[in-house]
Amino acid sequence: MSDSKKYDTNLFTGVMVEQDASGLYQPKTGAKPNVWRTGKHTKGQFKKIGQVFLTEKGQAISVLNVDKLSFNKRHNYISLQRWTDEQVSLELLTDWL
Numbered sequence: 001m002s003d004s005k006k007y008d009t010n011l012f013t014g015v016m017v018e019q020d021a022s023g024l025y026q027p028k029t030g031a032k033p034n035v036w037r038t039g040k041h042t043k044g045q046f047k048k049i050g051q052v053f054l055t056e057k058g059q060a061i062s063v064l065n066v067d068k069l070s071f072n073k074r075h076n077y078i079s080l081q082r083w084t085d086e087q088v089s090l091e092l093l094t095d096w097l
Contacts, residue, residue, distance in 0.1 A: 010038050010046065011069040011077060014061035015096050017052060017088055025052055025060060025088045033096055036061065037069055037077040044083025050093060052086035062088040064096050 016031040036055065038046070044053075051063050056079070069077070090097070 006071050007040050008038065009069040009071050009074045011067045012036050012038075012046070012053070012061075012063050012080065013065040013067075014053070014063050015093070017060045017062045019060075025062065025086055026092050027062065027088070027096065033064055034061075035077055036080040037074055039074075039079030042080055042082060046083060048087075049097075050088045050090055052084045052088060053080045054082050054084065056081045060084075060086075062093060064093060 013033050013035050015033050016028045017025040018028045020026055036053070046063070046066065049063055049065070052060050053063065054060060058081075061080070
């Protein structure tokens with residue numbers, strides 16, 4: 001594969017979140033961190049820790065950590081679908097950070 005077909009790949013550790021009665025996102029009770037990666041068709045852009053993205057199954061996930069991922073190791077991880085503009089406050093994520 002030529003370099004022109006490569007794209008930046010990052011690995012994101014995140015925790016599943018859900019909206020409360022006010023529509024704000026907060027970690028789902030009992031949620032455990034997992035990892036996803038950016039893919040060729042990922043829409044939007046990562047901005048900061050706590051940002052919410054949607055998985056291909058429509059689950060909302062808040063980012064806890066980001067790491068670089070070697071392009072040739074990308075198939076070891078599930079790609080995320082799209083970034084949202086939603087944010088979870090870091091105070092709500094302290095148990096996972």
